[in-house]
Amino acid sequence: MSAKSHSFFNPSRELYYSDVLPALSIAFLNDPDNPKIYTTSVTGLSELKELEDLYIDELNEYTDLLQQKVHSLKLYLEKLKLEKLENYEQRVQYVSNPLKAFGLLRRTHQDWPKWHNYTKSDIGAAKLIAMEQLLAKAPGNDDMMEAYKGMHRIEEVYDLEAADMAKGLLLGKQYDAKMSTAECLALGDYMFNQSEFARAAKWYRLGLYYNTEYSNDVFKQIYGFESDEIRKMFLIARIKGASVDDVPIYLRELSHGPHTPLWKSEKGIPTAYQEGCWGRLPRRRDLTCRYNSTTSPFLRLAPLKMEMISLDPYIVIYRDVLSEHEIRLATDKSNYGVMFDTWTYDADPRIKLERISKGGMLYTKELSVVNKRIEDMTGLNVSLTDELQMANYGLGGHFLPHYDFVNLTRRTTLTRIFETIGGDRQVTVLFYTSDVELGGATLFPKLNITVRPEKGSALIWNNLDHTGQPDVLTEHGICPVIVGSRWTLTQTLAEWDQMFKKPCNTKI
Template sequence: MKSLREWQFIVLSILAIAKALDYDERKERYSSSVLGLMKLYELEQQYIKTLQVYAVERNNSILTKYLSSIELNNVNKKSYREREEHVSNILNAFTLIRRTHQDWPKWQKFMKTILNASEMVKLNAIVSQAPDKQDMKEMLENMQRAEKINNLHAVDLVQGRLLHKKYEIRLSMRDCVAIGRHKYEIGDYARALMWYDSASKSTKNEFIDILDDPEADLKQLYAETIKGQKTLEAINISSSSSSSSEIDKFDGNLSKEMTSYHLGCRGLFLPPGKLVCRYNFTTSPFLRLAPLKQEEINLDPYIVVYHDVLHDREIAQMKEEMANAHISNAWIEERKANQSQMRQVIGRVSWLTDSSNFMDSVNQRIMDMTGFSMKGIESLQVCNYGPGCNFKPHYDYMAEGYEPPNILTLGDRLASVIFYASEVHLGGATVFPRLDVAITPKKGAGLVWYNTYDDSTHDQRSQHAVCPTLMGSRWTLTKWVHLSPQMFLKPCRPRK
């Protein structure tokens, strides 16, 4: 017989799982894409303008000072491009999410002391649209992913330095403590210590009477993290059969996990040799009049980039059609029935299925690039990634329990085509970890590769991934070429 305490634990566990499963995944996720962050940026501008009116009417110096502090780090950008560039920086994206999630509710309590109920209605409506706890958690995970994969350090990030570039942004003490807490919770004690140390040296803490005083708990947080780090070291040492020299190397090294995927995202692959660029005028008769600029990336399996195959006018049409189509969050994995954790979001995706001049033009261009038929596979996928979002190494063909849509009628995915519809200044590369190949997104370029051998069996070397974006809005237009429509176009040769 189970005791009362055991039954209470079981009931609470079931309720916790049910609560997680009941979470509406269709809810707004600002952190999932630059598109979402643009919406949050505009929402904050509404919030600031509303507070500015009350600051003047009440002649409130505290409120005026708070608004000035926001504007120093969040200058109102005039053009759409300026606003997009601002929120596409992962540091700006994080501070925007943290500020609106953590600070807004506390300022609401303060505003209730100086405004009446009718005046609070407008502010309440804005704050109700703030990022929720899950959105904040995903933004923190995006930061963790970007740091770990690119081997970034807190001391650089606090000062606005991403890889080799310096941006005009500095993280506050509250920003540093929020990141440090998250790293402590996931057991990344080495990075947590670095962030707490950076917090103690960061910008002056303000508005502690209204918000909170992160400095008050900093020593305790630091002590708990050191304790966790020592416990982790003891576990590693006791469970290790390595020599003492190898044990001495264990110091919580931030870059101890190094895979081909990490190397590719850090730009450490050797450049390919003896490959050429040429004009392709043989794949289709039309190319004799307008040949394509083709760059060979890899010969076996065949990977090629076509330059200047998607034009600015078409990119504008693509975004316009995406705005009119159904937009949803794109998930990395399917959630199992008994899984209580939220799935990782990689971006916002839309399927363009209605026939249009844009779709016809793009599909014809893919036929010119590949020589394959698009019959029955006319739809296109548009995706916009959020800062820090990535796509882990995976295959496009049927593998690891994944089954592409319409596989029974169209067959497996023979090849993949990705058009890059934006410039990504830092990060966002497409990496083939088993080939030591990485392709940096270039606006207007089209990437083509094969997922199968000539006998249509799966080629595991086609495994690929997307690196976290650090600076830039990563827009892609993706098409998968299925096997069945190519029945009389693709020769089927025995595998060598």
């Protein structure tokens, strides 16, 4: 996790306005020493898929070249075989004929060195070099670690069974994807190292269940897992996770299918966070939706669909507020140049809030109309802060619960920066620029509110209460994404920019 050890206040780089603009202070880390991380966004992962496809193309061409070589050598051997003689007499008879003797001399003198050179030739060397260059871009340990953590997060938060995950069954939906023995065992080892012994045991048992005996030596070397070794790891995980007295039970568990629950591994009571992420929180029925045609004069012409989510703190959703064209612009990675891994820091820079995503700042003239729409929806000013912050989440991507306000009374370096740019974050405006197939809801844990991303919607809330104080009830986070590419665009409206818009002591 090397990128993440950097401080937001990295003295080697200037602090840009964009760094403090997004919800909380997001450090866009562009560290040339740091290898690229693919796992943290679906756009990054799609680049890795492209890399794999390129590698496979090269490998295909390389094997074609090797095959051509084998084919040519075989043809040569076949040609010689026709002339192979059994004994001395036959050979004498053969070389007694001057035409044949001459041919033999010519072949061994002229052809052999050429064939030998051909045999020794580095056919495919260029392909090997190309493959090595691709290999240099392969994910490193940090990336692999993020992928393990993402899988762990999905399994844990959504309480998924390893056996279901391995066969592609995610939250009751069957996907066309299966996990191999290698993948099950890799997760087994990871969980073991995290002291998650019951989970590790399940992954080991799955690995054992799907283990294949390979007859090919190379396959054995690369993929071959010793079943005895896996059994041993299962038993160690069980003993470490439970008790040494029950080894006979664990041995029996090994002969059961992967769907049989492990002894004494009943599920715990789901936490409120889990309930929220599953979308099982009861919906409030007392709030209404309506067409808003009053917040700004423009809305009189084009009212927007508004749904109340909470009155205090004030939270609303506007539906269908982005056009397909705007959504395309906002989810086109070419509009962001480099996308950075985003880690978010509290006003106290020592507190690091985990956010697994890639982000970038979007400023295109075309999207300035989105800022205008924000003003129409909120009746407030988007002034200095006219850049919109994009986020795209990756494998198990999430954002731990946090506040968007910085709380100026804390008087830290960060809050002082906010004082120069219009005060605290009065309002957060979050556009969902994609749907998310499974997971990835925005959760307000203190309010028991879950909002599912819906492409084209905007979720808007007031981070400060009507007296201008930070409202801790606005704590919010993002549940891990299970399936889908989650895209968002965020804008925050600064407190003092609303001086002439928002009367004191009133709600927006």
